[in-house]
Amino acid sequence: MQTRPHTTPHETPHNTLVVSSSPREDGNSHVLARAALEGARAAGHDVEHVFLDEYVQRMLDNCRRCRRIDDGNCSLDDRYEELLIDHMLSADGIIFAMPLYFYGMPGRLKTVFDRLFCYTSNGSPRQDEVVDGIMGKKIGVLISCEESYLGATQGVIAQFQELARYLHQDLVDVVVGNANSRGEIVCDPSDPVARARDLGTRLFTTRVTDYRLDTVRSSRVWEQSA
Numbered sequence: 508m509q510t511r512p513h514t515t516p517h518e519t520p521h522n523t524l525v526v527s528s529s530p531r532e533d534g535n536s537h538v539l540a541r542a543a544l545e546g547a548r549a550a551g552h553d554v555e556h557v558f559l560d561e562y563v564q565r566m567l568d569n570c571r572r573c574r575r576i577d578d579g580n581c582s583l584d585d586r587y588e589e590l591l592i593d594h595m596l597s598a599d600g601i602i603f604a605m606p607l608y609f610y611g612m613p614g615r616l617k618t619v620f621d622r623l624f625c626y627t628s629n630g631s632p633r634q635d636e637v638v639d640g641i642m643g644k645k646i647g648v649l650i651s652c653e654e655s656y657l658g659a660t661q662g663v664i665a666q667f668q669e670l671a672r673y674l675h676q677d678l679v680d681v682v683v684g685n686a687n688s689r690g691e692i693v694c695d696p697s698d699p700v701a702r703a704r705d706l707g708t709r710l711f712t713t714r715v716t717d718y719r720l721d722t723v724r725s726s727r728v729w730e731q732s733a
């Protein structure tokens with residue numbers, strides 16, 4: 508495996524959560540998810556892998572209707588809360604693996620973000636815990652799609668960028684591979700599988716910058732180039 512010059516694997520171990528959002532557990536985005544898990548593990552991180560369809564069955568509803576009157580908790584009866592509290596909040600970095608559906612993310616994955624609202628809004632008894640816990644994470648995105656033109660994934664990449672900005676997270680990288688039939692992503696000559704593994708390896712070591720005019724910084728990007 509090739510490592511980019513700016514990566515320093517085997518730094519501090521971090522918790523890496525990989526979220527598979529395709530219902531096809533033998534599908535293409537799962538191949539990318541597995542590669543990212545391998546990369547993270549090889550870099551010495553603690554890894555965890557979840558399939559969204561085991562956790563998210565219900566969509567966001569009207570919180571005024573479905574928040575429990577006695578304790579203010581969400582009453583939607585699936586495992587979303589377990590996913591959020593026990594897996595997402597405790598992760599230092601999250602890699603979302605997804606098929607492209609109609610130029611966007613699958614509805615189940617979008618629901619993960621929609622329902623975050625129930626836990627971060629003022630009426631939530633877990634507001635502080637969830638607001639504090641969801642910020643500061645490193646985020647990676649793995650996308651499998653049939654079409655190769657850049658516009659196909661532009662919308663969803665922009666959405667992840669905005670989500671990361673809003674949630675005070677770093678969007679580290681996005682890997683896009685082209686495939687349709689199950690597993691054929693390994694045939695994509697741009698080797699998205701290797702790129703997914705690399706993303707898993709360097710999720711916590713990649714330099715992510717977003718300057719403003721007055722940001723104090725060196726004129727060099729790489730100190731070793733001095």
Ligand SMILES: Cc1cc2nc3c(=O)[nH]c(=O)nc-3n(C[C@H](O)[C@H](O)[C@H](O)COP(=O)(O)O)c2cc1C
Nearest residue numbers: 529534535536606607608609610652653654686687
């Ligand atoms: C409901 C649905 C919508 C899709 N929409 C698109 C699309 O807009 N653009 C595209 O390139 N591929 C689209 N595809 C193809 C999938 O993104 C592609 O087959 C992907 O590799 C599936 O990933 P998976 O095997 O992990 O489920 C769509 C597939 C489905 C089932």
